[in-house]
Amino acid sequence: MRPEELKEIREKAKARLGLRSGDVRVRIVVGMGTSGIAAGAREVLKALLEEVSRRNLTDVAVTQTGERGLAAKEPVVEVHEGDRITVYGEVDEALARRIVVEHVVNGHPIQDRIIEVREVVG
C-alpha cells in the first residue's frame, strides 16, 4: 500500500464512523411515538434509511424521537440543518424519498408539505 492509498482508505472508512464522527450536516428525525408508529412512521423511517444509504450520504444521520404533540399530522419528519428545523407532516414512503432527494440532496424543501419551519436560537 502506498501513502496515497492510505488516504483513500481513510476517506472511505470515515463513513464507518458515521454517527460518531460528529460531522453530520443534516439530521432527519422521525417522530416515533405510539401514534407516529400507528400512522406508519416505521415504514417512513425505513424508506429514509434506504434512500440515504443508497446515495451514500455520509454526512446525513437518520434518527428517531418521541411524540411531538402533532398527533393529527403523523407521521412527522423533521429536517435539521444547522439552526434551521423544517417540519413535514403526514409523511408517507414516497414523500420520505422525496425529502431525501429534493430537500436534503438538492436543497429544495418541498414547500406544500411543510407544516412549520423553526430557527433554533443559541
Place this chain on the structure above:
Amino acid sequence: MSRIEVLLCAGTACLSSGAREVKAALLEALAEEGLTGEVRIVETGCMGPCELGPIMLVYPEGIYYIRVKPADVREIVREHFLKGRPVRRLLWAGELPESKEIPFFSRQLKVVLANCGRIDPEDIEEYIAVGGYEALSRVLTEMSPEDVIEEIKRSGLRGRGGAGFPTGLKWELVRMAEGSPKYIICNADEGDPGAFMDRAILEGDPHAVLEGMAIAAYAVGAQHGYIYVRAEYPLAVQRLETAISQARRYGLLGEGILETDFSFDVEIRVGAGAFVCGEETALIASIEGRRGEPRPRPPYPARSGPFGKPTLINNVETFANVRHIVVRGADWFSSIGTEKSKGTKVFALAGQVKNTGLVEVPMGITLRELVYDIGGGAPNGKKIKAVQIGGPSGGCLPESLFHLPVDYEALTEHGAIMGSGGIIVLDESACMVNVAKFFLEFTSEESCGKCTPCRVGTKIMLGILERIARGEGTEEDLVRLEELGHMIRDASLCGLGQTAPNPVLSSLRYFRDEFLAHIRDKRCPAGVCPDLIHYVVVPELCRACDRCRQACPTGAAQGTPGNPPYRIELSACINCGACFDACPFGAIERRPGRKER
C-alpha cells in the same frame, strides 16, 4: 446504513460484569423488533468508568447507559431505539449528552485514550478513519530519522513506565549505539497491583502502540520489535494479534512499509507475570529465554539488549503518545503540562472514591482535582486522608499535600513517584500501617532473590511491620525501619529493591502518629489491624436474635434468644468479625484498642 450506533464497552472490566450477555440480549431484542439493520453494535475498548459497567454509549445522542443488565435491554430497544425515548432510569447523570458535561470526563484530557471506547479495536479501518497510520506515513515520506528524534526531544515526552526518562534522548542513544541488528521492545508487563492503564490501551487501541513502535524503529534504525505482555492479559494479546495481522495485510508492518524501503515487524512475547520482569534487564533476560532476573546497569539496554544488541525499550503508553506528537507537533504536546512534565498521564483510579476507573489528565492537574473533581470524592461521606500513588514503588501523600501537581519532580520530592499510573485513594477507614504492610508483602514476595538487600531486607522490614500491627512494636522499630529502608534503597541491584521501601518510608514521614498509636497505645485508629481492635455489643440496639451466637466460631458471643442484650466474652473472642457481619441491627461495634485479656 445504520441510524443508531451502540458502542458497547468490551474492556476486561465490562466483560466481567456481563457485557457479552448484554450484547446477546441486544441482538435478540433488535431482531425481535426488526431493527437489526438499523442499529449497529461496535465493541470498543475501555471507556473509563469501570465500576458503572456494563456501559453502552449510544449515538447520535452520545448518551451513556450504565450498569445495563440483559433484562434492561428490551426496554432500551423498544423505548429508545424504536420510539426515541431514552430510558432515563438507566442513563448516566440524567440525560446529559456527550461526555463533556459529565464531571468525570470534563476535567480529563483524552489524547492516548481518545480512541479507547470510541473505535472498534479489531477493525484497522476504523483506526485509519480517525487518522491512524497518518503519522507513520508522514514520518516515512517527509522526515529523516534525525528529524523524528528531534521532534520527540522537543515535545518533552518522558517515559510512562515509571522512571520518566526523556524519550527522545533514549531514542538518540539507541540510534547512535554501535551494532546491528537493533531491537524495539514495548514493555507491557504492567505488574503493579491494581494497575490496568497499559492493558486498556492495548485492548482499546492496539494499532496506536504498533504505530508508535514502527515510528521508533524508523528513528533508531531497527527492524524487529517485541511486545512483552503478561499471560494474564489474554484479551490484550488477542487484540494485538488481530491488529498485527491486519497491519501486515495492509502493508503497515512487514517488508517495505507503505512501499518505502523501511521494514519492521513485531512479535509478541508472553511473560508469566512476575513483577520483576517489568524491569528492563530482567525483561530482556526473559525474552532471551532465560530466567527473569535483573543484572547491573550499565550497560543499559540502549547499548546491550537481547543478544547483546542495542535496544530501545519503552512503555506502552509512551509508544501510544508518539503518533500524536508527529501529527500535531512537538509544540502542541509541550504546551500541555508543567515545565518538566509534558502531555497527559493515564491513571487507574481506585480506592475510596465515587468514580473509580481509567482516567487521563493533563500533567500539572492537582491531586485534589484528580480525587475530588474526577474521582467525585469519597462515596460514603467519610473523610479522605491520603492517596497512594505509584504502587509498590511509590508512596502515600496526605490530604495536606493535595495541592501538589501531577508532575514527576513534585511527586518524587515529596516521597511518592509518578510511577506507571496506579493511584489509590484512602479514607479514614484505611490503616497506614496496614497499607505499608500490603505493599511490602507484595515486593518481598516478588523479589527475585538475586541480591541480598532486597531478598532479606524486605523480609526483615515486613517482620517489623507485622509486629507493629500486632501491637508488639517499639519506638526503636521505627528507627530501624528507616535505617533498613535507606540501606535497601541504596544497596539493591535493581529498581524493585531500590524503591520497595518507599511505601513504608513515606507513610512514616506523613503518618507517624498512626504507627505510634499502634506502638504506644496498642490502638489501630482506623480499626483495621485485627489484634488492635475489639468488638462489643451495644445493648440498646441488640434484639437478641441469636445470629451472632450462631456465627461465632469460638462461643464468645453469648446470650439467650429473646432476652437482650447479648454480650461478647472477650477472653474467648478471636476478633474474626463474624458476629459483626452477621448482626442485622448494627448492634455490634468494632472499636479501636486491644481487648483486655
